[in-house]
Structures are given as C-alpha cells and as structure tokens.
Amino acid sequence: MNIIKKTAILSALISSVVYANPNDYELSQVLVVSRHGLRAPLTDGDNILTQATPLKWPHWNTDAGLLTTKGGALEVFMGSYFKDWLVDTELVEKNGCSDSLFVYTNTMPRTIATGQFFMDGAFPGCRVNINTQSDMTARDPLFYQSIKNDSESFVKNNTDTIHHFIQASDLNASYAQLEKIIDYKNSFNCKTQNQCQLSVEENIVNLDAGKEPSIAGPLNKSFLMVDAFILQDYEGFPQGDIAWGKIKNDDEWKSLAKLRNGYIEAAYLQPEVAKNIITPLLTKVDSLLPEKMSADDKQINVIVGHDTSVGPLLKAMEFNEYELPGQYEKTPIGGKLVFQRWTDKKTDKEYLKVEYIYQTAEQMRNLTELSLQTPPQRVTLSLKGCQIDNNGFCPWSDFRHAMTSLVKH
Secondary structure, three states, X not given: OOHHHHHHHHHHHHHOOOOOOHHHEEEEXXXXXXXXXXXXXXXXXXXXXXXXXXXXXXXXXXXXXXXXXXXXXXXXXXXXXXXXXXXXXXXXXXXXXXXXXXXXXXXXXXXXXXXXXXXXXXXXXXXXXXXXXXXXXXXXXXOOOOEOOOOHHHHHHHHHHHHHHHHHOOOXXXXXHHHHHHOHHXXXXXXXXXXXXXXXOOOEEEOOEOOOOEEEOHHHHHHHHHHHHXXXXXXXXXXXXXXXXXXXXXXXXXXXXXXXXXXXXXXXXXXXXXXXXXXXXHHHHHHHOOOOOOOOOOOEEEEEEOHHHHHHHHHHOOEOOOOOXXXXXXXXXXXXXXXXXXXXXXXXXXXXXXXXXXXXXXXXXXXXXXXXXXXXXXXXXXXXXEOOOOOOXXXXXXXXXXXXXXXXX
C-alpha cells in the first residue's frame, strides 16, 4: 500500500467521530419544518405562461396555488408514515393522541390544508389545532421572507452577487431545451416584444426593503413554466400533457430543473440575502430547540411554509450541500426538514440528527401509500460546526453553540 493511501486511511480514521450505539438512544423531541403539499401552478389564465408559448396549457381542476385533492392524500400518507415512525421510536403511543404537539402554518390555504391533512394522517380521530397568526389578512413575517436591510451597500453588493451567480450557472442549454418545448419563437413574447431567446433576455434583480427578493426576466419566466411541468408530473397528468409530451428522459428533467432550482437559489439563497430574510424563522427554530427542554416545551412541533422558507433556513444555518435521490427539486413539494433531539440513555448526553424526509417524484406520481415497509426517502443532513458521526448524530452542545453564533439573543 503506498504512502498516499495509508495517509488517506489514517486521516479518515482520525476524523471519524464515533459516539454511542444508536440503539442506546432515545428520541425526545422532533421539529418538522415542511414545505406545503402538492398544489396547482401559481398562475393561470392570460399571464406570463400563456404569453411565453402558443401551445395550450393543460387544464387543472384546482384553482391556482391551491392544494390539490391528490396533494391532500399525499400529506395523509406522509402523516401516517410519521406516526408509524414516532410509534416505533416510542415518542408517541400507537393509538393515542399527543398532548405535546404544536402545529403552526402560514395563513395561505395551501399551507393550512397541508397541516390539516398531515395531522389527519398522523393522528386520525384526534383533535389537533392548526395554528396561524391571528390576522389572516396580513403577511406572517415567519413566512414572508422580506428584505430587512435598506442600505445602498446591501442592495448593490447582493444584486451584483445574484447577477454573478446567474452568469456562472451555465443555463444556456437548459434555456434552449425549454425554448424548444414551448415553441418560444412562435410565442406572443417573440412576435410582439422581440423576446425570442431566453438566454439573452435581461434578468432584473429587485431587493426592495419590506418585500421578498425577486428577479424579473427569463429566469423567473422559466421557473414558472418548469414548476408547472413538475407539478403536472406529480399530479399524474397523461404523459402527452406533461410539457406536451416533450420531456423524454431523466437527463432532460434534470436540465430543466436547473432553471427552477436556479431561480430559488439566485433570489433567496445567496448567503447574505438568506440570512437577512430568514431571521424570524431562524429565531423561531432556535426557541423551539433550546439547550435544555422544560416542561413547557412541546415534544413535537410542526411548521408548514414554503420552499422559500425551507431553502433560506438551510442556507442560513449553514447546512452542507446535499442530494435528494429520486427528486428534481432541492426543496421538494411536501418535503420535511426534520430536527431530532436524541438522548443517550447510558450517558444522558443529548444529540442532534437532521433528516430531509420526502416523497420521490415516482411516489407522488403513483400515489404510493407510505409505511415503515414502504417509506419515503430519508437523507441525513449535516451542518457547519456540528460534526456528525457515522449514524448522523452530532452533540447537542455543538448544535447549540452553532445556533448561538447565528441568532442574537
């Protein structure tokens, strides 16, 4: 064995963190931060989508932005799986209702419905309150990820950062593929506005204080169209109706998904922007996962928001890069970021484990019923400053130290 291989193996052994046997661990608290479930596209009718293509978009039986009937069923399945898992870990009783449960959602119908269907699956027959802010007409700051810095330097520096990110993302092939699918050269945009090539159109960044970050232009236009294709696939539209039957394989899906994921990452996930807009939610997570649990702390907390809630939270907390097998989205519909507090019964030390629990595109398309035998995907995540062992656990004290550096107390 050469010296390079020996050194690599020795380095791996030294850096490997080994804690107690996970069989000796007991689950004591769970925080679920969820994106809402399967919805209809955000826009319909005579709008940006219809102007970008001469082709007729498939009809949805659900109004724009609302949870679909299938979306409700998928959340029931996910809730039922969570109940099985929580029973298996002995955090809750099989046939009982939990008295240590709190659910909080955004005021939008799709988030409220997601919370309700998820709880119907997790605790059928139990009365579970779905909490929202009292003013249902106002934007909840926990979920409205607005810019909180109006300084000229913040706006300029981050506008430049976003433009640089877009330019470095190499989206030309994805744009070209989308143009063919939508027949862009024959669209209203091309014929009346001379917008015939997405890759050369201008992206205009808006970072106005008090508003969510946004980008007007081809990337946003592409985001909305690819989002619609992905939702058609989840909903189980006939293959000939999904992007008019023009997406032929997994590689083409991945290429198009770069446009959807790219918009979210450009607008919401640049480091300074993410930390600025997510402060209320980050502070809430911090308060729900205290250094030591008290009698008033809930064992199970569920927060239901959006991809623009989950994504910036992951970025602001400095989670390491991750991949979600079986999915094209980085923060998929109905996906759950699950923080878990575990206690080593032998040493009484506490540990954190974080997993992304989500349904694959195939599971959603096929309306797969979930169980411990047919589970959703579970991907273990890690964050900076909290080194995990081979089972995905990191010391709770390290996690709290990392949180303290992120949140001003």
